Amino acid sequence: MRAEVLSVGTELLLGDIVNTNAARIGQALASIGIDCYMHTTVGDNEERIADAMAASLGRADALIVTGGLGPTQDDVTREAIARVTGRTLIRQADLEEQLRARFAEFGRPMPEVNARQADVPEGASIIEQDWGTAPGLIVQHAGGVIYAVPGVPAEMEDMLTRAVLPDLLRRAGEPTQIVSRIIRVAGVSESAIAEKVHDVWETLGGETTMAFLAGGGEVRVRLTAKAPDAAHAHELVAAAETSVRAALEAAVVGVDDETLEAVVGSLLLARGWTLGCAESLTGGSLGSRISSTPGASEYFRGSIVSYATDVKEDLLGVPGWVLEEHGPVSEPVARAMASGARARLKADVAVALTGVAGPSEQGRPVGTVVIAVAGPLGEVAREVRLPGDRNTIRTLAVSGGLNLVRLYLLEAT
């Protein structure tokens, strides 16, 4: 079984957006053991989309197409599929009714152009759309299959996992089983991790591989094992995980979707504690990330974003003389922000971030960040110097804050 990926969109060719869909589909195909030897990108042009489809189907058994399913005149993936498979497009009355109902739900009349999204190549199956408006398509042709899904990443992801991958597996029969696990590590650099796990690397057999991916203040160590049966692949990954955990100890945050914010949430729930924040340079990003986890309302109280210095006094109770004497980016101010947030938000634990995101220095060099945590075990504070541009510094500061809370909570067992 061989698959290819075709991305449709002039904005991809012009470089207005980066093609994350192709990468994501590549990962997904690899994870279920289906070979993919080529990704192609073409613009919103019916003839070129159809040509690319025909070429892909000449090389592969399955083609996953993203994009070009929208309602506007430049969305022509439906027409290209009809052309390459020699079918006619038929407007589906029930589908059109569904589209109108979806708009009615949001209290808006459906623009007539949207009715194009109910056009389906004769004999194709529909992948129902859960919350957007463009349905996906499954079209068999000449021994192969074309899947068409929307280009919006969240809608693509939904249809990929819900409909495309299961259908591919069904067609592929019994593929080689691939099991993969991501070990999330924080507070240690990629090269330090590579050194610490060097011995583990040496002992891995050819069936298990290890790869590193650094970004956003954490390093993800990806373990992948291949075996004829899933149970054996799982065993191989589990054995490698045990060795990596032994080598990295408390720097290991969790595996797979156990993000820093999710792990902090679990540790809080286990202790029955709540969390509050005080933020300056991050402007709310710390609270945003903590509350991105569903169910965060069980432990997250809120955040006081004191972007202006006098707000640190008014809303967090940082004494004016401390701000005066040490400056807003200092350990005493970070500690006062944390204990102020803890009191005002009535939280068991509070974490504070203050620093200089740039581009201009503010008394301290760009990248200087002070993190403080206050809670039942007392206070801790840490000053760091973070690299990168404004956006990177803010992202790394948030990860640093979350990691210090995590380590604080681990102490409180």
Place this chain on the structure above:
Amino acid sequence: MRAEVLSVGTELLLGDIVNTNAARIGQALASIGIDCYMHTTVGDNEERIADAMAASLGRADALIVTGGLGPTQDDVTREAIARVTGRTLIRQADLEEQLRARFAEFGRPMPEVNARQADVPEGASIIEQDWGTAPGLIVQHAGGVIYAVPGVPAEMEDMLTRAVLPDLLRRAGEPTQIVSRIIRVAGVSESAIAEKVHDVWETLGGETTMAFLAGGGEVRVRLTAKAPDAAHAHELVAAAETSVRAALEAAVVGVDDETLEAVVGSLLLARGWTLGCAESLTGGSLGSRISSTPGASEYFRGSIVSYATDVKEDLLGVPGWVLEEHGPVSEPVARAMASGARARLKADVAVALTGVAGPSEQGRPVGTVVIAVAGPLGEVAREVRLPGDRNTIRTLAVSGGLNLVRLYLLEAT
């Protein structure tokens, strides 16, 4: 003159890394007016690279290949070029000497495998490497040209701007000039915009095109004009922009890098006003986005993230009976949050967001969001129903909040 982009690397097919090179080269080609109708990605396999090269050269006059020029056995772009052009690889003694000297500079002996990087297809030109180790190649073949540059983004970028683009322009003679502009629109759906600009679309000549890209609560309308000279292309885009602005009126946020948050910042600065926020479901994302603009400290006071309901009472002064009577996701509560934030943060204008991000309903259906703005002109509030998952709803709520502030500020001229 038509060019294509071929990206080489199994890690791209597996989705271990996202193909930013293709986007960057796409931007660069558009900026010098060279058409690019296809991007292709293949793995580290000599035969498949050669096949993809042959196919591209059959469609286009120029092919830019990235990746596969490294020293290890899996780097086979050189071999694939030799195969597809029917040339032999010849090890260049002077190039090998240069490589050894580069290693000596860093006090290391050159691993013998690196000598492969001195292999050059007979008759090819070299693109000298400034600070890596893999030289680039320019190979003429059958009326076309192949450029091979490294896959490391910084090395690719260096060779692209220093050698590839100038060489392409030279071959193209006097190229067509392309000018493109993005018009950012908020508060209106993609299909409603398409309807409103339908007449504009009809009047555009063949030299100007229009494309839509929706995401994150805004729609970007891209206008692209082609003309023999840049001045004419600029005129065409300016004329199309005027028509689009006339059709969309206040829904137009700005052009190019004028994001919602940047435009809100400019409007605040023009009026000498400051901004504060009160957030619930967004957890800090609104403050985060406002403060992502450099220089935001001139107008951004901060945000009170009242994730827990009682924090709305304690820190924003929302009366308990209002919360009781109307529930936390309601217009009266959003209004009280906005005026509370305005007073407590000492801001001229404040914007409040309350709503249900899901996955569970909280008295109101998932996606219900109420936005309120309070300021010198009085209060406005708006209830909306947003589609999508938790993350999408939060993102759309932030854009909705920023857009209501923008419209409020536009009234205050």
